[in-house]
Amino acid sequence: MIAAWKERAVLALALSALAGPAFAQSEGGVKIGVVAAQTGAFVSAGNTIGAGVSLAVKEINDGGGVKIDGKTFKLDLLNRDDRTDVNVAIAAGRELVNDDNINALYGTESHDFSVSMTKITGPAKVLQFTGNSSLGAILTEQSVAPGGPLHYTFQTEPPEFQRSGSTARGVLKLLGKEIGQPLKNAVVFVADDATGQYLSEHYVKALEANGQHVDLIKYPPSTTDFTPLLTRAKSLNPDTVHFWYNGDVTLIAFPQAVQLNVAKGYFLFGVDPGVWAERKLVSTAPVTLSCVPMCWGAPPSPEAKSYFDRYFAAGAVKGVQSSVSLLYYDYVHWYAKAMEEAGTTDPDKVVAQIEKMKYQGVVSKVPLYFDKRHRVTFATEVCLVKPGTSDKFECAVEEPPAEPPPGDNAG
Amino acid sequence: MIALEVKGLRKTFGGVVALDGIDLAVGLDDIVGIVGPNGSGKTTLFNVVTGALKPSAGSVRWLGEEIGGMAAYQIARKGLVRTFQQAMSFPALTVRENALIAHEHGARSGTRAVVPDALLRFVGLDGREDEIAGSMPFGNLRRLGLALALAARPRLLLLDEPAAGLNDSETEQLAGIIRRLPGLGVGVCLIDHDMNLMTSICQRLIVLDFGAKIAEGRPEDVLNDRKVMEVYLGAPT
Amino acid sequence: MDLAKTESLDLPQAEPAKGGSVGAPRLTWMERAIVPAGVFLLLIGLPWLHPGYRLLSLAVSTGVNTIALCGLAILFGQAGIMSVGHAALMGVGAYAGAILARDLDMSFWAALPCAALLAAAVAGLVGLPSLRVGGHHFVIITFALCGLFTIVLTNGGAFTGAATGLDIAPIGTVFGVNFSKLQNLYLLAAAFVLASIGLMRLVMTSSYGRTLRSIRENETLAAALGVNVGLHKIVAFMISGAFAGVAGLVQVYFLQHISPDLYGAFPSVYIALMVMLGGPRMLLGPLMGAFIVTFLPEVLNLDPIDARIAYGVGLILVILLLPGGVMAGLAHLYLSCRRCVVRS
Structure with missing residues (x-):
């Protein structure tokens, strides 16, 4: 009795999985997959990818679809939640690549998962657009060459030294002007995990390249009371305190810092001016914010503004990382354009086309291109919040440095 | 001596x-x-x-x-083997398993090993070898305690x-x-x-x-x- | 002592036992064999049922956990020692595999004994000072082990890959079998699962298992009857560590990328949860526990927060109502149904 019960249940499970799509690539469409953390710890980043991609897919399909070699193909979007769990992410990757036979995958933003995912997309010749720190180490000229394991993988965000470089320069310029004194001492707060370690390496060097003396304070990722660390920071007499990664935690630490009057000016990574205004935050000290790539709360160009209007109108959440969606939006359009120009959906030809292209998207005033390591370059927007206000911003778009600063491995 | x-x-x-x-x-x-x-x-x-x-x-x-x-x-x-004031046993195990543990880990040399079942008979627990020790009444637990001590070849x-x-x-x-x-x-x-x-x-x-x-x-x-x-x-x- | 010399002693019968027996329900040999046989057939035959890549991938994840859980079942189910450090021991196996592949060009098969032995050695080192203290203290120490392990990995520089972690190439083709195909990798994992369950059963039914149970049931009495409690506890911990090390090795070759977060305190708590949910003393307990935790959120499409609430509630229910875990509960259910059928 029990045996039969159990058998039936497991068989039902197996059959229900069978009921999912398991056929070869259909003629009627180009399949695009998204794997992201739509629930779980990384949800603030994860939600944005799907929203950006689906907006682009809708626009392309509304315009008739992708025109390849005289035929028109609609884009099929398959969206999977990885629940911030590596096993689910891998399973979703397998499902999309091996069961659903997608042509391209967008995601994830969670570091380990992306790397494990490339082991699935690479052998299946599925293009993967993903952006996170761990990729920087493994994207080399050899690994992205034809036949290499990462030939079909593209990093959606610039090398960290570039983002750090433009952010550091922009922040120091804006704060220096507002505070009215030369800035010498900086303290950087970063979470002691993979992303934090990676980011801080480059940002510290970028600040030093801009003439700062830097002290680095690492906190356990689950910290909620920053007072002991902030007190230590204060004893170092900083002109500026920089909170790097992540946006949600930063907004917990920052008020504590202002209360303790730790520094003359602050930088908050991962907090968009839009979030600042939404939550009606106010600070007596000058605060700078940066966005990757552009701030949805203070869009620097009419194209960006129009994008964010459409993005939020489609129902997307106004989160700290909503600006990340813009990247994925551009990359979907770029992929479609590459297929049209190459005249085929064949992955090798499309990759070769992308490598040759310069794409004018919304993200950047100048056309985007992928370098020899499949990494992209674009500027970072930095904004200063006028002290005492919730919605008065002064923003500038900072171009990245061409060369990494001394001691930086250009990762 | x-x-x-x-x-x-x-x-x-x-x-x-x-x-x-x-x-x-x-x-x-x-x-x-x-x-x-x-x-x-x-x-x-x-x-x-x-x-x-x-x-x-x-x-x-x-x-x-x-x-x-x-x-x-x-x-x-x-x-040199002792018993305890409280009635000690291995509660979730059967009476026989209790005895086997003492039998296996007790003194190695000297005395000739006695089969645990015989010891259980000696203390009057024959017929109860498959009972769970923890479910036995106090008097039987006392017998078991003695059997265990004996099974360790003291x-x-x-x-x-x-x-x-x-x-x-x-x-x-x-x-x-x-x-x-x-x-x-x-x-x-x-x-x-x-x-x-x-x-x-x-x-x-x-x-x-x-x-x-x-x-x-x-x-x-x-x-x-x-x-x-x-x-x-x-x-x- | 020489009982051969005794005349039979005329002792009045001892008192009859009260109430029902405590412990595993009594099933016939056939009844005991049929469910495991069915499960094992399903396990091996799964790829031929065309389950789809998603299910197969989740099945491999389940298998990895099951291997480690069999070790934990020996430690907790048999010896009664709870550890929430088993993710760290899996990590030892995983990182050993990745580092040996990178620095010494060792294949999966060559790394297998190394991963098991290294994880067992780490367990021994940790167990030596800490197993002599009481069970509650030991649990906390194993919890701290995970934290320590994560810190060591994160600060290990290029050797451990620091926070970014390490990559590994797939197993490739061995004896004509291409393990880059998910179906074959699954069968490999399934083979390890079956071997783990078999080994676990071997320990459970052997006199060594009985010795461990005596430690679980009454440590003081065990020592007073000649059981070297201290040594056996450490050895049991080391054995469970070896299982975890093997699980970690299979995992690293499955994910092909590992990092410190995978082996922290949180995953360890999940592993302990799995063994308690499934049933730490049952043959299929480890598999059931891994299955529930992997597939419950999958089938019900649960948000991770809801899933954790479900596990917490499930754990409380198991502790209060089903101390033998879900498998024991199913067995009891079957027994009552059988009694109903027999009666009618």
Whole structure:
């Protein structure tokens, strides 16, 4: 009795999985997959990818679809939640690549998962657009060459030294002007995990390249009371305190810092001016914010503004990382354009086309291109919040440095 | 032949003196009884001798070897086995499994191994080999405790209040079992409060008070000793 | 002592036992064999049922956990010692595999004994000072082990890959079998699962298992009867560590990328949860526990927060109502149904 019960249940499970799509690539469409953390710890980043991609897919399909070699193909979007769990992410990757036979995958933003995912997309010749720190180490000229394991993988965000470089320069310029004194001492707060370690390496060097003396304070990722660390920071007499990664935690630490009057000016990574205004935050000290790539709360160009209007109108959440969606939006359009120009959906030809292209998207005033390591370059927007206000911003778009600063491995 | 020889054994816990220089000798043919008021150190004596506690001073010699400070399991394997005041068993295991554990881990050399089932029959638990130990009533647990100690192939058995909680007829059965042990090659040293039991089976009685030996000798002599009577009944007016 | 000399003693019968027996329900040999046989057939035959890549991938994840859980079942189910450090021991196996592949060009098969032995050695080192303290303290120490392990990995520089972690190439083709195909990798994992369950059963039914159970049931009595409790506890911990090390090795070759977060305190708590949910003393307990935790959120499409609430509630229910875990509960259910059928 029990045996039969159990058998039936497991068989039902197996059959229900069978009921999912398991056929070869259909003629009627180009399949695009998204794997992201739509629930779980990384949800603030994860939600944005799907929203950006689906907006682009809708626009392309509304315009008739992708025109390849005289035929028109609609884009099929398959969206999977990885629940911030590596096993689910891998399973979703397998499902999309091996069961659903997608042509391209967008995601994830969670570091380990992306790397494990490339082991699935690479052998299946599925293009993967993903952006996170761990990729920087493994994207080399050899690994992205034809036949290499990462030939079909593209990093959606610039090398960290570039983002750090433009952010550091922009922040120091804006704060220096507002505070009215030369800035010498900086303290950087970063979470002691993979992303934090990676980011801080480059940002510290970028600040030093801009003439700062830097002290680095690492906190356990689950910290909620920053007072002991902030007190230590204060004893170092900083002109500026920089909170790097992540946006949600930063907004917990920052008020504590202002209360303790730790520094003359602050930088908050991962907090968009839009979030600042939404939550009606106010600070007596000058605060700078940066966005990757552009701030949805203070869009620097009419194209960006129009994008964010459409993005939020489609129902997307106004989160700290909503600006990340813009990247994925551009990359979907770029992929479609590459297929049209190459005249085929064949992955090798499309990759070769992308490598040759310069794409004018919304993200950047100048056309985007992928370098020899499949990494992209674009500027970072930095904004200063006028002290005492919730919605008065002064923003500038900072171009990245061409060369990494001394001691930086250009990762 | 003296098997267990305790000389000047002291045990202190912080400032409290639990054993105050005890001397004791037990042979493999003996049945020796230890009595005394509560708190006189009887169980502590067993604990130190069998390695559950370390001695503070003095010596414990078993078959000529100094065992003071050795681990409990090592001492048990040398043939010096004790039972506990509480009815101890391995509750979730069957009676037979309980016995097999003692059989496997008990003394290695010397005595011929006895099949556990025979021991269970000896204590009157035959037919109950497959029962779960934890579900048995108190009286049977006591029998099991004794069977386990025997299954560990002891040469000397230290029984800690084996009659506690038993009624008269059960106590009589227990006495019958204990009387037979020296004839089977197992000496016995037991603690108890049941004076009838003690006088009927012990050849020699030792009286402890406040961790010290205050009398030793034949049961009828010891129990009529004035000091002993004072300790139990209070000083004469 | 020589009982051959005894005449039979005329002792009145001992009192009859009260109430029902505690412990595993009594099933016939056939009944005991049929469910495991069915499960094992399903396990091996899964790829031929065309389950789809998603299910197969989740099945491999389940298998990895099951291997480690069999070790934990020996430690907790048999010896009664709870550890929430088993993710760290899996990590030892995983990182050993990755580092040996990178620095010494060792294949999966060559790394297998190394991963098991290294994890067992780490367990021994941790167990030596800590197993002599009581069970509650030991649990906390194993919890701290995970934290320590994560810190060591994160600060290990290029050797451990620091916070970014390490990559590994797939197993490739061995004896004509291409393990880059998910179906073959699954069968490899399934083979390890079956071997783990088999080994676990071997321990459970052997006299060694009985010795461990005696430690679980009454440590003081065990020592008083000659059981070297201290040694056996450490050895049991080391054995469970070896299982975890193997699980970690299979995992690293499955994910092909590992990092410190995978082996922290949180995953360890999940592993302990799995073994308690499934049933730490049952043959299929480890598999059931891993299955529930992997597939419950999958089938019900649960948000991770809801899933954790479900596990917490499930754990409380198991502790209060089903101490033997879900497998024991199913067995009891079957027994009551059988009694109903027999009666009617």
